[in-house]
Amino acid sequence: MAPHTGLLTAAVQVRGLVRRYDERAVLDGVDLEIAPGEFVALLGKSGSGKSTLLRALAGLDSAVAGTGDLVVPAQVSVVFQDSRLLPWARVLDNVVLGLNGAGERGRQSLEEVGLAGRENAWPNELSGGEQQRVALARSLVREPELLLADEPFGALDALTRLKMHALLRKLCAAHQPAVLLVTHDVDEAIVLADRVIVLDQGRLIAQEQIELAAPRSPADPGFAAVRARLLDALGVSW
Template sequence: MATHTVRLSPVRVRGLVRGYGPKGVLNGVDLDIAPGEFVALLGPSGCGKSTLLRALAGLDHAVSGSGTVEVPEKVSVVFQDSRLLPWDSVLGNVTLGLRGHDAEQRGRRALAEVGLAGREKAWPHELSGGEQQRVALARSLVRDPELLLADEPFGALDALTRLKMHSLLAELVSVHQPAVLLVTHDVEEAIALADRIVVLDHGQVAVERRVASGSNRSPYDPGFAQLHSELLEALGVTHHKAAAATLAQPNATQ
């Protein structure tokens, strides 16, 4: 029987097993996330990334399994779909369920942090996809979480908007300093944002790589190519070097 325990910090997962009926998804996962650490979780579709995130969020009560999950008391989740209530204003969405006489003030401050000051009375359908995700981030961070869980929050955005959201998320994490688990399929996104990258395969942790602070963050930084290559190889992309070399040949397209 799986146990889900609330504690101060850090995140601690031991021997986590999860399955849907006879199908196993997670097969004995061990994972630690230190306070303030940003961890990106990579892996092929169906390997259990979202299942692990839902276990940390305490959203998998109906799933069979075993192991222990220990998380901080204050946990927030951001999904790929912003999940805004269409019948409530932007400010109402941010402050939904927020208690205290200063809830509205805190909501306005959170919207200002994500660049949406002055849009408090707007309706969700009046916002772009990127703006909707900004509201979702504000809604999560207004509660000052100790752990922020993000399940492909930028997967539906265009490339330019994603880059802007990367910068915003990095800035917000620097200010609020929660521990973060980001589920993503994007190797470059993981390298750009995370302190540590974990690759999940067949329901187990297959590879872990730490990203050196201040380096390896972009294709122009030393070490990026090596780390990028190692992660792609861990994900089963084994012919990318040969393909790149072929494309670089003068007669490759003739």
């Protein structure tokens, strides 16, 4: 089932989404709604179907079925754990890939992610964190209504991850896409998201509305309480 696009009261509307591999249901009747501008983090154990759900929303998996609709906005961008930059193209060319006459927009997008002046660099001249900044610039230069992020900071060191968290929140506040972030990191989910949902055996089993004031600190008792509930939903002893 290919995603439908159109005018929405919600940025994402999913009803009864199913994805099977042989006899195993990786997604088993998923219902999900994401409001325009809402930042949702998706947690789950390995193999729970997180990336499968993201691929379905991105229109990258045609072998999904549903009792209802899979509806997404017309403008969707995806950021992966690997920056997926073209090594033979300079940074600016990577950002505006497929966009005609968008050089100035690309430069502005690079400035937003802190890479002004690196337009003519080659990808292999950048650090891992800088490459992910380029990937974010490439996604946001298209002004998506929905940003899908599949563990985009999973390969980065701890300090770089913290910097990227702050940058992503800043960019999302400026561009206001709806966001679905797939992550294994409970603290990352709480720091970034307006709402955290938990997927287990192909079903959404829990959600937490995050109402903590920013900046959110793991030292905050409220943060610890949310973490404990999410870990419990994930079946993790703490």
